[in-house]
Amino acid sequence: MEKLEVKTFFFAIGDYSRFSILAKLLEKDLNVGEIVKATSLEQSNVSHHMSCLMNCGFVSVKKDGKARIYSINSEIRPMINSMIRHIEKYRNDIISCDIADRSYISKVIK
Amino acid sequence: MEKLEVKTFFFAIGDYSRFSILAKLLEKDLNVGEIVKATSLEQSNVSHHMSCLMNCGFVSVKKDGKARIYSINSEIRPMINSMIRHIEKYRNDIISCDIADRSYISKVIK
DNA sequence: TTTATATATGAATGGCTATTCATACATCAT
DNA sequence: ATGATGTATGAATAGCCATTCATATATAAA
Numbered sequence: 001m002e003k004l005e006v007k008t009f010f011f012a013i014g015d016y017s018r019f020s021i022l023a024k025l026l027e028k029d030l031n032v033g034e035i036v037k038a039t040s041l042e043q044s045n046v047s048h049h050m051s052c053l054m055n056c057g058f059v060s061v062k063k064d065g066k067a068r069i070y071s072i073n074s075e076i077r078p079m080i081n082s083m084i085r086h087i088e089k090y091r092n093d094i095i096s097c098d099i100a101d102r103s104y105i106s107k108v109i110k
Numbered sequence: 111m112e113k114l115e116v117k118t119f120f121f122a123i124g125d126y127s128r129f130s131i132l133a134k135l136l137e138k139d140l141n142v143g144e145i146v147k148a149t150s151l152e153q154s155n156v157s158h159h160m161s162c163l164m165n166c167g168f169v170s171v172k173k174d175g176k177a178r179i180y181s182i183n184s185e186i187r188p189m190i191n192s193m194i195r196h197i198e199k200y201r202n203d204i205i206s207c208d209i210a211d212r213s214y215i216s217k218v219i220k
Numbered sequence: 221t222t223t224a225t226a227t228a229t230g231a232a233t234g235g236c237t238a239t240t241c242a243t244a245c246a247t248c249a250t
Numbered sequence: 251a252t253g254a255t256g257t258a259t260g261a262a263t264a265g266c267c268a269t270t271c272a273t274a275t276a277t278a279a280a
Binding site: 046 | 256
C-alpha cells in the first residue's frame with residue numbers, strides 16, 4: 001500500500017461533497033440535475049465532482065437524451081455502506097473530538 | 111449523517127500520514143519514536159498527528175517511562191482493515207484514474 | 221542538580237484544491 | 251435554423267491545514 005493510491009483514494013472519496021453524492025447514488029441512479037437538487041451544490045460544481053468520481057472508477061454514466069444518468073459502481077457499495085455505518089455509529093465520538101485543527105472545520109460548516 | 115461528522119471523520123482518517131500511522135498501529139502498539147522510524151515523519155509532526163488521532167477517538171495512549179505507547183482502538187480495526195483491503199484490491203483502478211485534479215496529487219508525491 | 225532523552229505544544233506558512241464564474245458543447249423542440 | 255435546456259470545461263481564487271521550526275515539558279540517569 002503506497003502513497004499514491006492512498007492519497008488518490010482519500011482525495012476522491014474523502015471530500016464531503018463527493019461522499020455525499022456517492023451516498024445519494026447508493027439509493028438510486030441520478031442525473032446531474034437531480035444530484036444538484038439532492039445536494040444543493042451548483043451544477044458546474046457537480047459536473048466537476050462527477051468527472052472526478054468517473055475517472056476514479058467510483059461511478060458510471062449513461063446518456064438519456066440531454067441528461068446524463070450516473071450510477072454508483074457495485075464494487076464500492078459495501079465500502080461506502082460500511083463507512084456510513086461507522087460514521088453513524090460513532091457519530092458522537094467523532095463530533096466530540098476537540099482538537100485544535102477542528103477549528104479549521106468548524107469555520108467551514110454552515 | 112450530517113456535514114460535521116462526515117468532514118471530521120475524513121479530516122481525521124483521510125490524511126495520508128495519519129492513515130499510515132493507523133495502518134502501522136494495526137500490527138502492534140508503538141511509541142512516538144517507533145512511529146517516527148516507521149513513517150519517516152518528524153517527531154513534532156507525529157505528535158501533532160497523535161493528538162488528532164487521540165482526540166478523535168482512534169487511538170489510546172499509556173505511559174512507559176519517558177515514552178508514550180499508542181495503540182489503535184479496537185472498534186475501528188475492522189474499518190481500517192476494510193479500507194486497506196479495498197485500496198489494495200482496487201489499486202490499479204485507483205492509480206489509473208486520470209483527472210485534472212490528480213495533477214495536484216502528483217506534484218506532492220515524491 | 222545537571223544533563224540527556226522522549227514527547228508535546230505554539231506559531232507561521234506554502235501549496236493544494238473546492239468552489240465559483242464564464243462559457244462552450246450537446247440534444248431536443250419548434 | 252433558432253431557441254431552450256442539460257451538462258461539461260477552463261481559469262481564477264480564497265482559505266484550509268500538513269509540515270516545519272522553535273521551544274517547553276516530562277522523565278530518567280549520573
